[in-house]
Amino acid sequence: MTDISDNDELPTGWQIGQTSDGRVFYINHQTQKTQWEHPITKKVKVLPKESGEKKTNIVFFDEQQKRSATLDLRQTSTKDLDPSFGHQSNALQILYGTDLANKTAVVTGANSGIGFEIARSLAKHGCQVILACRNLTKGEAACSKIRTEKEDANISCRKLDLCSLRGVKQFVEQYRQEALPLHLLILNAGVLNTTFKLTEDGYEEMFQVNYLAQTYLAAGLLSSMLVTKSDQPPRIIAISCESHRVESPGISTINGIATDRLSPRSPHHFDHLLSYGQSKLCLIMFIAEFRRNYPQIYSVACHPGNAINSNLTRDSYFYQFLVLLTRPFSKSLQQAAATPIYCAITNRVLKEPTIYYNNCDEGCPSTFVYNHKLTEDLWIQTQSLIELAFRKQPLTVV
Template sequence: MSNNILDTDSEDELPPGWEERVTFEGRVFYASHDQHNTQWKHPVTGKEKYVRGELPYGWERVIQDDGTIVYVDHINKKTCFTDPRLAFAEPLKTSPKDFRQKFDGNSFALQILNGRDLTGKYAIITGASDGIGYETARSLAFHGASIIMACRNTEKAEKCKSNILKDRPKATIEILHLDLASLRSVKQFAEEYKRRAWPLHMFILNAGVFGLPYIVTENDLEMTFQVNHLSHFYLTKLLYDLLVSSAPSRVVVVSSESHRFPKIHTIEDVAEDSLSLPKDKYSDMNAYNISKLCNNLFSLHLNKLLAGKKVTSNSLHPGSCINTNIQRNWWLYRVVFFIVRPFTKSK
């Protein structure tokens, strides 16, 4: 007798007569219509799987009068009997040595958020009108979060908002002015945000500058240090209580692998009253490296302070030379980014 070989490229393909289902708690099981039984393990691979708890954004579980459960997709106006969470099922890890991961350096934000419902969550994203910030705002808005675009250029932010609303007309997006080169603007932003009585569940500190010559802000601070680190530090301090009262919440600091390379050998290498470089020792790359080191140290300490209050803080490296506009300040950086663009992430 020949073996019953399935004509498929997927090892997860079910044999005839089998159906994949999921419990309310998210554990996947398999039902055999021929044998009239159920089991937790896949009938072919023997693997067990699970899904995350909530339904994807726009979906609703409805129990009809006869007890039948159906799933309603309010965005696409469709109804089905299959739990949409099954599309995002993950293998159940059975050993601490199982290092499989679902996402890697090639994953996009929309892929990572697939199946998540962020309705009712409020997210501040600094620098949300370009690059990583814009893609973050777009992806979170697509999954139901209320987005606050904290931007210096509000006209550009309005165009970005319009682009998002073309694809998701019901997305909730607000724009508030924030100039990180001005501590006065930072304070005004925090006061305005509090005045609107919004909670704060996701605080994404993304905005930054790179490749600037030595420039002093209105606060008499070196520009790269203030924009990349100090103003974000100050803004977090002003919104600290709101993060705690909105818990569970999180802070995400966009840092860089450049944090490994600051040239600080003695205390004389930095200004007396800050970690910013004095003019006679300034280089744009070293200033950027120092600001990214400060990002990481800040995030680590913030997480330590807030860990017991259901608030987490993490820093991340978004990728090297990715396709954003951060290289705009010097032609040589623009050339380098252009050359490596085919080998880096686009969003």
């Protein structure tokens, strides 16, 4: 079937369709009307006709259930009524008709990129969203931008510097003191450094930001999640990527976990691509062990998509150029936010043992993720690294 996806992002509540003669039309679910022009660009699109039998791509909308399908919902079984999402889905499509007014979410690195789209999408559906950002000025600007779309959005920004484990501890202590509920913790923040950098805690920056500090945050907010009253278990969604499959200098089935290679102390043992991929592998392995230790919390990792035009590549002109070249073939930020949102709000995932999702479907991560001995060793070593950082620099709350 011809791909009818549109590179121009659709507004909330709109969907794309195609007639048998190749003409693309746009559906406004709020007004229950269709039109030929793109709602933003006003462009009219006609695709080449397909060979063979032509079928009109009709979209059926169920007003009562607040969902749509390309099959007549009256002629399908209960199983068929479940919404089907894939690599072209976006976050707002998955959230359509969902009321999150009784939910609270914390999203790390949410002032831009995928994190911003996740926060924006949740807030537009009533969720109380806390943007956990290093730069409060950018975080407040992100909140203001969301309020221009939804004036009464329940959204705020708090400082969270993942380069400082003491900063993470202060964030957690403030959250606990306010006794806020926590239904969703989305570990989205990430950096991709081409040069070697150490944090104030003495760890390689990508290892700490992408993995160590965020797992420390999850452990610190555990008690807040456990006491949150809800008809569903709280959820932790960790944003990883397919790069977790690269060679891992610090993880092997023979030597186990080598902490000096997880976080190299000098540039002589630093390869930025291997270090980035390894930090993302650690995140998935942590999720696997977290699920075993705390089954009352639904924890999962996911891949948002390849070559996303986000701030991840902000420090490298080379990677920005690669993203620009691959832009026609990559996902929009709204599409990249789809799989995290799918894991965060759908009921189907709660019944599945899957640890890693890709394109709103079950994925197959590295075999290291299923090695219980390795994940348990990483869990123990992670605690030791955090404790070591605080012994070197005791926490002082001013």
